Amino acid sequence: MLAMLLRRLFLGLVTVWIVSMIIFAGVEMLPGDSCTAFLEREAKGKLLENCREAQGLNRPAAERYFDWATSAARGDLGISANGEKSIAELVGDRLGNSLLLAACSLALGVPLAIFLGVVTGLWRDRPVDLAVSTLAIFAMTIPEFVSATVLILVFSVWLGWLPGIVLTSASAPASEFFPEIILPVLVLTMVMTAHILRMVRSSVIEVMAGDYIQMATLKGVPYWRIVFWHALPNALLPAINVVALTIAWLLGGVVVIEVVFNYPGLGRMMIDAISDRDLPVVQAIALIVATVYVCVNLSADILTMFANPRLRTLHMRRG
Amino acid sequence: MTGPLIDIRNISVGFTGKSSATLPVLRNIDLKVNAGESIGIVGESGSGKSTLALAAMGYLKSGLRLMEGSVAFQGQDMFARTRTELEQIRGGELALIPQNSGQSLTPTLRIGAQLVEALRLHADVPEAQYSAKAIELLGQVRLPDPAAIMTRFPHELSGGQQQRAAIGMALAGEPTALLLDEPTTGLDVTTQAHILELLRDIARDRGMAMVYVSHDLGAIARVCDRVVVMYAGEVVLEGSTRQVLKTPIHPYARGLLASIPRLSDPRLPVALDGRPPAPGGAGQGCSFIDRCALAQDGCRTSRPDLERLPSGEAVRCFHYQEAHQLSLTGSGAIPASLDGASPSALHLDYLAISYRRPGLYDKVLGRDSAGVPTVDGIEITVAKGETLGLVGESGSGKSTILKAIAGLLPPSGGKITVAGGQALAPEVEHRSPDHLRKIQLIFQNPDDSLNPRQTIAQILEQPLKLYFGLTGDALHQRSAEILDRVRLGAHYLDRLPSQLSGGEKQRVAIARAFAAEPDLVLCDEVTSALDVSVQAAVLDLLNDLKATQGTTYVFVSHDLAVVRALSDRVAVLYQGRLCELGPSADVYAMPSHPYTEVLLGAVLEPDPDTAPTLSADDVVELSPPAQGCPFQRRCPRKIGRICDTDTPPWQQGVKDHTIKCHHSIADLAAAQAEGAAGQRA
Ligand SMILES: Nc1ncnc2c1ncn2[C@@H]1O[C@H](COP(=O)(O)OP(=O)(O)O)[C@@H](O)[C@H]1O
Ligand code: SF4
């Protein structure tokens, strides 16, 4: 069991390492570097050379990768191209904001999705299922910026209940993001709930049709006890991995939402950094997102392993 | 209470089909079960056995509907009771033992928790004693170390242990009637025989009634007093077990019995051609008419009633008095077999196979972790045109050996050579196209091996294009020819596998293998998923192909009678090691190795006058012992230390009959004769 955990952890580290090389190589292959971006039109001759010298850009790529990777591993992500702030500090604020957005959406969306998924699964093809499933399909197919715009229009412009865009600065403490954060959270919750609930619904339907549910019925187990005791622990296992993917998506993939609401999260920072050709920041964010991705998947796998007796005992026997 | 315990009156059950017509699955069934009585329900898959048994609990699978009739348990209508009343009865007075306990036990709950749940719901025991009582129940179903089993999850038990746990759970509510839906299907012969003995004992001790659903007439013969034969949702014959199995008076029952391969009969069983009508597909006449040898014009126009005879039997046939003309055994083909010496087609030279490969860590640490190989020391030569049968319990390495021959699993030791002494590359990727073509593998389940999105034509054309480069008309013509060889018409070419019955799909799988014009065909449980009547047809086809094409087979099955029907020679495996090898006739007539004796002794014949001999426990061994005889832990004739330490030598019998044991064949024969005499006395 322990060996198994260590092995997974090791594989996770290797993945991050490989990804870091790919990120570095990808940025390396782009035309130009942070000096050409910083100096813009003056990027030629002596000036460019001096800048490169100062930033160590004229050293071989392997050497620079090694430096970058080792300092990143120590938590030092370098200095942004315009040379003002440490990237760790810049990114730290943004990461915190993204985490806040993700945490709020998850806290709202996951319980809601599981509840609705179970309800629609148990009352399959009844009115409640048809209504909820139709809404879910809408939520999944309408592009996020459309639903975001509609919500802003309704709650902010017409009703005036909630602020439509975020004006709080990136480094403000979490509490100051309320109530501005509410609309972005609502949009994210809608999309996320729809995806998770569809999955939970089909999993509940599959489990409820299974042999062991029929057996429990014919053993005289009351319906609700069957649902909570025999069906749900099995039906919710696959949800763990879907939730993990959702977390990764919330932390790096919600650029559109962040842009629409002017929310200072990681996604928007990435976009800004790309348009500013601030390559060290792009590299840093890509690395962070990849690490988060690996971490949540790893935790999901470990959690599944603990929750699923089949996997648990399998690995226990193997040692 | 007087009157029957379970009283099913004239029930019809159906579902709404595509055309919104109601299609019947059960038609006008009457069934009475008295207290303490044990009734068998037999029939092909889809005949409605399970639906009938579940209806006795007032339960219908979703989509099914009660169209007419009533089901009473202890005099009360089960379909008129409230949910709470049903919850009381189900698992209490009336308990079910499901077909596949592996899938019927909740995977996330420990065995103990599931048993305690049954006790909490139905037993009259104080809460504090639940776990003691649960342990007692597990002991009663003869599970070793019940306290440890309590903490296990279902997947940590073997199939036989799961079935025992399910029986224990059913006993928790002290039922007066047990419904059993194919409770031993899929279990090894020895395990099956032990479970049936257990059920017999329990039912007798507690005076329980049993409704035993099975397609296996051998099991029915062992446990039931009366038998009901179902066909296409109707009862066609009912009578005492002896009447139904020895002198059945319905043509279908006779056909069914004739299609069962018997240990005692070297001939192939007789296939019952055709297949039953789909629900709603029976015309206004007798539903068996398309397959009946006694059918006359009158049978087409009106449907026979279930006629009750003074003998106690009930039969649904106009011409039952002529049924005795239909033979019950013996008109099947004599298996094709080769005479005289023939060159070797396959030689396994000390083949060893290990599933556990040394891992990265083991290599780094220089550790040899491969351990005891799963299969070891397999030394067999198969002559051209010969059929070698491989038998043994599940986990004995039968499929593993086939996979190694097919190149799907590289051996960890030894060599495989084919005709002309050419060695086969261990991995399939390194084999020449010619070798690939010459060795074909057919699997148990055609659903897994046929691509559901390809038409039969596409499936058959693949090997023809690949190995013979056929195109256009030639290709099409050849596909039709091959299909004809497996007795399917050319109109099947455009169909998809899902539009075929199980037996037809298996024929397509056979056709695909033979399209490559192989020298050697490996058959892995090819008839195990089929009904007996269909199985007989597939055996007949394989035998035919062997006679006409001179193909060599390696034929694997857990069903000893099936192997007997087709094989010239048979090899008995235990834990991946050879125990006995010899001509089928000799091995079956004189099973010498103690394991073969145990195995054959456990086979149930569809004859109420025979009983199995259970001489060894049905414990499941997870891995072979590191040294000595593989059977040492279960052997009823174990000599002593020598069996634990020394690999037994080959002992020669008559002709090519050999066994691997420290006893000689003559000693074993003497010991068997003594045992038989002791039993008679
Ligand atoms: N839920 C269902 N809906 C529709 N048809 C069904 C359902 N369950 C079983 N059937 C049909 O009922 C017939 C009898 O099935 P079953 O009782 O399982 O037979 P058996 O146990 O003899 O194999 C088959 O034709 C099967 O396809
Ligand atoms: S009624 Fe006719 S068709 Fe039906 S089983 Fe009897 S003889 Fe055959």
Ligand code: SF4
């Ligand atoms: S060698 Fe010993 S243990 Fe093995 S089968 Fe013979 S008598 Fe039994």
Ligand SMILES: [Mg+2]
């Ligand atoms: Mg069935």
